[in-house]
Amino acid sequence: MRKFCLxxxxxxxxxAPTWAGAEPIAFEQAANVTGMGGFEVGxxxxxxxxxxxxxxxxxxxxxxxxxxxxxxxxxxxxxxxxLTIPYGSVESDIQNVRNENFSGIKDIGLQLKTGxxxxxxxxxxxxxxxxxxxxxxMKYLGEGLDLFPFAAVDMDLxxxxxxxxxxxxxxxEYAVDVDPATGAVSQGLKVKxxxxxxxxxxxxxxxxxxxxxxxxxxxxxxxxxKIGGNPLADSAxxxxxxxxxxxxxxxxxxxxxxxxxxxxxxxxxxALGYAPRSDWRILGGVSLQFSL
Numbered sequence: 001m002r003k004f005c006l007x008x009x010x011x012x013x014x015x016a017p018t019w020a021g022a023e024p025i026a027f028e029q030a031a032n033v034t035g036m037g038g039f040e041v042g043x044x045x046x047x048x049x050x051x052x053x054x055x056x057x058x059x060x061x062x063x064x065x066x067x068x069x070x071x072x073x074x075x076x077x078x079x080x081x082x083l084t085i086p087y088g089s090v091e092s093d094i095q096n097v098r099n100e101n102f103s104g105i106k107d108i109g110l111q112l113k114t115g116x117x118x119x120x121x122x123x124x125x126x127x128x129x130x131x132x133x134x135x136x137x138m139k140y141l142g143e144g145l146d147l148f149p150f151a152a153v154d155m156d157l158x159x160x161x162x163x164x165x166x167x168x169x170x171x172x173e174y175a176v177d178v179d180p181a182t183g184a185v186s187q188g189l190k191v192k193x194x195x196x197x198x199x200x201x202x203x204x205x206x207x208x209x210x211x212x213x214x215x216x217x218x219x220x221x222x223x224x225x226k227i228g229g230n231p232l233a234d235s236a237x238x239x240x241x242x243x244x245x246x247x248x249x250x251x252x253x254x255x256x257x258x259x260x261x262x263x264x265x266x267x268x269x270x271a272l273g274y275a276p277r278s279d280w281r282i283l284g285g286v287s288l289q290f291s292l
Contacts, residue, residue: 022212022247024165024200024202025216025243025245025247025283026200026202026216026243027202027216027218028111028127028129028152029125029152029163030115030124030153031154032075032113032125033073033075033080034080034289036076036077037075037291038075040288040290041072041287041288042071043070044067044068044284045066045283045285046067047064047282048065048281049063049280049281050062050278050279051279052266061092061093063090065091065278066088067086067087068086068087069085069087070087071083071084071085080112080113081110081111082111084108085105085108086105088106088141089103090102102136103141104136104141105134105135105141106142107132107133107142109131110130110132113128113152120156121157122155122156124151124153125152126151127150127152127167128148128149129167130146131148137175138176138177138178143172143191146169147169147172150165150166150167150168151166152164159206160203162203163201163216164199164202166197166200167199168195168196168197168198169195169197171193171195172192173192177189190229191225191226192225192226193225193275194222194225196221196275197221198218198220199220200216200218201217202216203215203216210250212247213244213246214244214245214246214247215242215244215245216242217241217243218240218260219239219240219241220238220240220276221238222236222237222238222275224236235270237269237275238269239270239275239276241262241263243283244258252289252290253287253288254285254288257284260278260282262277262278262279
């Protein structure tokens with residue numbers, strides 16, 4: 001993982017000076033990324049780690065998650081569509097209890113975005129991101145149908161750009177064969193993850209013609225989980241994090257790298273396994289973008 005991140009940074013440092021603006025690292029912007037017509041194809045890396053002390057088990061839990069989403073984005077004057085096929089792996093190590101390691105295709109995503117307003121220094125858009133239940137929930141690779149309508153705005157202040165995004169995530173119910181709270185076999189048990197509200201604010205500063213420096217604030221509030229219709233204790237909570245990073249662009253080649261650092265205490269975050277609650281997270285990616 002370290003070699004991959006260093007490789008991304010090396011690519012970014014070697015890009016020729018053709019920077020003309022960039023989107024945020026961790027969330028969707030208002031502007032149509034592919035312009036009046038074009039497409040982008042690429043892959044991202046999302047690596048997260050968490051270590052907690054679980055008093056009920058009397059053990060230390062270490063969990064790592066690796067997602068590698070491959071995506072295709074296509075834009076026309078009034079609409080932009082993005083198809084994402086993520087491959088992921090989940091490893092959980094509960095000291096003196098058990099070790100789990102799963103990998104495979106996760107929930108496939110489709111995002112649609114349309115512009116509401118496009119001015120020289122301001123843009124606004126509405127979007128809908130949908131996650132389809134293609135991953136295996138028994139391997140922590142998928143959940144039920146996921147719907148995330150959002151609104152986004154961008155503001156260009158010449159020397160810097162501001163980005164904002166807010167949306168509500170509906171997380172659908174799905175069936176499992178093992179009670180995730182107790183480990184008991186219970187075929188057809190229904191799990192309803194808590195819905196969530198997400199917001200993000202970002203600052204983008206040009207650093208020469210090739211690079212842009214980024215600082216992003218990411219916040220989420222999660223509702224409680226229900227298992228078999230019964231609320232799960234301590235499953236609701238909130239997360240708040242800051243993400244510094246860098247983007248670069250040379251012709252059609254784009255690259256990004258960032259590190260997300262939590263600002264909330266572990267006890268304020270949702271229960272393990274039902275929402276992101278990492279101690280740290282690395283985001284990277286490379287892509288090729290073409291205009292038609």
